[in-house]
Amino acid sequence: MFEAHHKAGDAPPALPSWRQAWQGFLAYLTLWRVGLALGLASVAALLLAPVFITPLPVLLGRTLFVALLALLAFAAAGQWPRRLPSWLARWLAQVLAVVLTVPLATLLVYLVSVGGDFASFWRSEGRLLGFFWIAGSGLLIGPLLAMGSLYRQRDAEARSQALHFELERSELERRALDARLRLLQAQVEPHFLFNTLANVRALVETGSPQAAPVLSSLIAYLRAAMPRLQDEAASLGDELALVRAYLELMHLRMPDRLAYCIEVPAELQGLRFPPMALLTLVENAVRHGIDPSEEGGAIEVSGARAGAEGPVRLWVSDSGVGLAQATGSGTGLRNLRERLQVVYGGSARLDLTENQPHGLRAEIEFQP
Numbered sequence: 001m002f003e004a005h006h007k008a009g010d011a012p013p014a015l016p017s018w019r020q021a022w023q024g025f026l027a028y029l030t031l032w033r034v035g036l037a038l039g040l041a042s043v044a045a046l047l048l049a050p051v052f053i054t055p056l057p058v059l060l061g062r063t064l065f066v067a068l069l070a071l072l073a074f075a076a077a078g079q080w081p082r083r084l085p086s087w088l089a090r091w092l093a094q095v096l097a098v099v100l101t102v103p104l105a106t107l108l109v110y111l112v113s114v115g116g117d118f119a120s121f122w123r124s125e126g127r128l129l130g131f132f133w134i135a136g137s138g139l140l141i142g143p144l145l146a147m148g149s150l151y152r153q154r155d156a157e158a159r160s161q162a163l164h165f166e167l168e169r170s171e172l173e174r175r176a177l178d179a180r181l182r183l184l185q186a187q188v189e190p191h192f193l194f195n196t197l198a199n200v201r202a203l204v205e206t207g208s209p210q211a212a213p214v215l216s217s218l219i220a221y222l223r224a225a226m227p228r229l230q231d232e233a234a235s236l237g238d239e240l241a242l243v244r245a246y247l248e249l250m251h252l253r254m255p256d257r258l259a260y261c262i263e264v265p266a267e268l269q270g271l272r273f274p275p276m277a278l279l280t281l282v283e284n285a286v287r288h289g290i291d292p293s294e295e296g297g298a299i300e301v302s303g304a305r306a307g308a309e310g311p312v313r314l315w316v317s318d319s320g321v322g323l324a325q326a327t328g329s330g331t332g333l334r335n336l337r338e339r340l341q342v343v344y345g346g347s348a349r350l351d352l353t354e355n356q357p358h359g360l361r362a363e364i365e366f367q368p
Contacts, residue, residue, distance in 0.1 A: 021079040028075040033149075034068075040145070041067035044137050052130060062134060066105040070142050073101035074149075091150045098146045102138035106131055199253055210252055217249045236303075236314075237269035239278045243301055246279060250286050257296025258286070264303040268312060271368050274343050280332045281316040281362045289320025289360055296320075297359065311347065315363040322358045340366060 041063040048063070049056050077090075077097035084093060110127055114120045121127050200218060203211040240262060247260045282301065290297045297319035305312045333350065340348035348366040355361050 021082060025075050025079045028078060029071070033071065037067045037071045037145075038064055040141065044141065048133055048137065051133060053126065054130065062106070062109045063137075065109055066102060066134060066138050067142075069105040070098050070101045070138065073097040074146055094150065095143050095146050098142045099139060102142050103135040106135040106138065109134075199250075203253060210255075214249065214252045217245075217252055234273060234275045235269060236264070236271045236273040236278075239273050239275065240264055240269060240301070242276070242279050243282050246282060247286075247299065250290075254290075254296060257293075258290055259296075259298040260301070261298075262301045264301065264314070265305070268303055268305060271312065272343075274339050277336055277339060277364070278314060278316065280336045281364070284332060284362070285316050285318040285320065285360065289318040289322070291320075293320045311365050311367045313363060313365050315361055317355060317359065317361040319355065319359040323352065323354045323360055340364065344368075 042060060044067075045056065045060040045063040049059060052059050054062075074094050074097055077094040084090060110121050110131055111118060114124075114127070121131075197218075200211065200215050203214055244262055247258075247262075251258050251260065278301070282299065285299050290299065300317045301315075302317075303312065303314040333352075337350050340350060344366040348364070351363050351365075353361045353363070
């Protein structure tokens with residue numbers, strides 16, 4: 001609305017085309033604005049009627065004509081001329097257009113009433129008084145209405161710009177969170193892959209007959225898992241499929257030392273869930289709980305929800321060596337906590353507690 005002042009050397013803003021200017025002019029002349037102008041003109045005619053000997057219909061026609069021309073001038077000055085001098089703001093040009101149009105339109109009305117005879121108009125004291133009454137009323141009301149309209153327009157533009165900035169800020173925050181989540185996933189994926197390959201290497205080095213089946217299972221697992229690692233729309237059901245494949249792989253490596261069960265309600269499996277979040281806990285249970293134990297142990301993967309809208313709890317419980325040898329501050333768990341915060345916000349948490357008589361329970365709680 002207000003004309004921008006540019007420093008020397010700055011490129012001037014692109015001017016609207018004539019078509020765009022006409023569209024802007026016509027768009028401003030809404031039924032509400034035209035109705036408001038004509039309604040105020042009618043009120044003015046009723047207030048001026050006691051001081052005029054002119055019949056009310058004639059007086060009403062004159063005020064309506066002046067108001068309509070003032071509105072057209074205000075709208076036109078908002079579009080033309082397309083470029084203004086640096087010292088003249090667009091809003092000031094619109095107010096000046098109203099100030100000039102009101103007396104000129106009033107004069108035109110009276111000249112029409114006397115057949116264009118300016119001398120006759122000038123010699124008639126009654127017509128001169130009528131001219132000053134109508135023009136004065138218009139000059140009192142018109143600029144005030146113009147300033148009010150400009151203020152409302154500026155306020156609407158400011159709200160629209162604030163909303164635009166807020167949407168941009170939200171989009172940038174979302175992109176930043178996505179980038180952070182991808183970075184954390186990139187740190188987790190090699191960690192998991194290298195640990196699994198180390199297990200296969202250990203089997204090969206010891207000459208275990210399980211090496212070939214385990215390697216085949218690993219290849220099949222990776223073929224299924226790799227396309228899902230970057231899937232932003234991954235669900236808890238997808239994650240459980242990876243967990244099951246991983247535990248089957250580990251069971252092939254140590255069939256006599258590892259037992260497992262997965263029991264998560266079906267109604268939870270469609271929830272959005274970050275890839276490899278639960279898998280990280282299962283891998284930790286195998287690596288830090290079952291592997292160091294001479295007797296091995298069992299791993300339970302389960303979950304529940306407190307009511308239809310309550311928080312979701314998922315846990316991985318093992319009967320391995322327990323918290324004494326497990327760690328809750330490693331890279332995998334630290335990254336997992338950050339990923340949960342990114343996806344679910346401050347309500348997400350990861351807790352580690354000891355099982356009795358031995359073992360560890362890792363529990364995730366979040367609000368979908």
